[in-house]
Structures are given as structure tokens and as C-alpha cells.
Amino acid sequence: MLIHSDFSRRAIVTPADHDWVASPQSGVERVMLDRIGSERARATSLVRYQPHSVFPAHGHPSGEEILVLDGTFSDDSGDYGAGWYLRNPPGSSHQPSSTEGALIFVKLWQMPEGESTTVRLDTHDPAAWHREGAHEVCPLYQSAYEQVSLQRLPSGAPVSVDTQGGAELLVLDGQLVEGREPFGRGSWMRLPPGAVCTLTAGADGVTIYLKAGHLAGLIP
Missing domain, CATH: 2.60.120.10 (Jelly Rolls)
Structure with missing residues (x-):
């Protein structure tokens, strides 16, 4: 799957362009902003968790970056409300979920080898x-x-x-x-x-x- 995959060109997605599509996990859907690959992809997305959604445990060989935009996002390390910035380095793993529902901005498979920094920052x-x-x-x-x-x-x-x-x-x-x-x-x-x-x-x-x-x- 290729979405805005030519990095030599400008890409813009406005709310009017948001096309929410179901993920493989029930209750979790996403807007694909850019993507190279299928389910194991270099990807930038908006991801929406319905209340009581749980995503299966999985690893991040090339890291994951998350900004919580709304609701509360949870994983093995804790519960994070709107404004939290999370950075999980290559080789990390977790089981994400949301009891009340959440909207997050996510970047996957975009960190260089050798990065080891974990970040949990409350921007509020x-x-x-x-x-x-x-x-x-x-x-x-x-x-x-x-x-x-x-x-x-x-x-x-x-x-x-x-x-x-x-x-x-x-x-x-x-x-x-x-x-x-x-x-x-x-x-x-x-x-x-x-x-x-x-x-x-x-x-x-x-x-x-x-x-x-x-x-x-x-x-x-």
C-alpha cells in the first residue's frame, strides 16, 4: 500500500479529507496520512479507539511515536490523557487499549537503528x-x-x-x-x-x- 509515498512532493490532508477505515482490530479505525506497506508499514496515521477497545500485544522493530489528541490512551506503561507525548524506541513492545476512547496521532517504523530513548511527556x-x-x-x-x-x-x-x-x-x-x-x-x-x-x-x-x-x- 502506498499513500503519499513520494517524499519529494508536498502532502496535505485536511479534516475534510479524513477517510476513516477499519483496522484489523475491532473498535480501532484510522486515517492513513502517509504509508508504505500493509500492516507492517512505515506509516503516519490518526488512530481512533472506541471505548473498551484493546489492540493485541505487538512489537515495534523500528519504533513508534504517539501524541494523544483526545480521550485516554493506555498501554503497559500507564494511562495517558490528551496532551501526552510517547516515544517507544526500536525493539519495544506493548498492548495498547482505551477504556473511555481515544484519538491519537501515530508514527510507525520511522526511527533509526540504535535509537534507545523512551519518552513520556505531559505537554499540559x-x-x-x-x-x-x-x-x-x-x-x-x-x-x-x-x-x-x-x-x-x-x-x-x-x-x-x-x-x-x-x-x-x-x-x-x-x-x-x-x-x-x-x-x-x-x-x-x-x-x-x-x-x-x-x-x-x-x-x-x-x-x-x-x-x-x-x-x-x-x-x-
Whole structure:
């Protein structure tokens, strides 16, 4: 299965484009944002757990990254409400579930060999944030391979995106604007290495997930 698999091209998925499809597990469905492979795939998805859904225990040979968007997501390590960022390194395993239901943003099979960092970070904790000029930043993870953060920007503020190694954004709240085109909550954008774009926060500001640098080695 190939979905937005050409990393030399920009990819955008807005809420109007969300096509929820059932996963192999009853009660769990997903929007496939990009994907290379079938069930064992390099994939970026929105995943929705219905209440009392349980996914079978499984491993992550190339790692897993999760941002909880709504509800409560659970696995062997605990229960995580909206705003929690989880990073499970290559070789980890777990049995995910949700008692009340959950919506999560998930990235699979996208970590380099040798990465060993496990992250559990509550982004609703004010201590996790710091100010950089006009905007606020919550660092999630940083390495030579990628930089991951949440960012809050006030109305009209420019979004500083280093696209040298490619970049990926998910709108968590408010609107992101390019030219005259607004991208609301739930919009996802992937920018190829070297892309040129001008993004600003909408009238009510914007909160985004931002990952940069991770696409550098994916274009021949």
C-alpha cells in the first residue's frame, strides 16, 4: 500500500479529507496520512479507539511515536490523557487499549537503528514549555536525525520551519495559514526537503506539532 509515498512532493490532508477505515482490530479505525506497506508499514496515521477497545500485544522493530489528541490512551506503561507525548524506541513492545476512547496521532517504523530513548511527556505541564520570542515551545525530542516540538503562536505570527531536511506539521488548535488558505485543527502537512513556504498563525493563533529533519534520507 502506498499513500503519499513520494517524499519529494508536498502532502496535505485536511479534516475534510479524513477517510476513516477499519483496522484489523475491532473498535480501532484510522486515517492513513502517509504509508508504505500493509500492516507492517512505515506509516503516519490518526488512530481512533472506541471505548473498551484493546489492540493485541505487538512489537515495534523500528519504533513508534504517539501524541494523544483526545480521550485516554493506555498501554503497559500507564494511562495517558490528551496532551501526552510517547516515544517507544526500536525493539519495544506493548498492548495498547482505551477504556473511555481515544484519538491519537501515530508514527510507525520511522526511527533509526540504535535509537534507545523512551519518552513520556505531559505537554499540559507548564514547566515543559518555554518562550522563544513571540511564540512558546514545548520540546518533545531532539537528535541529529530529527527535532520534534509543539509550538504555540499568536495571531499573525510567522511559523519558522527549517525544511532543509523536510518537515511535518499537525494543527492541534486554531488555524495555520498559507497565503489565503487556512488549515484548521486536524490538518496535516508534510514538506519535502528544501521546500519554500510561508506559514502564519490564524486570527486566533495556532498550536502545532512540528517535526523537522527526518525526511533528509528518503529522497534518492
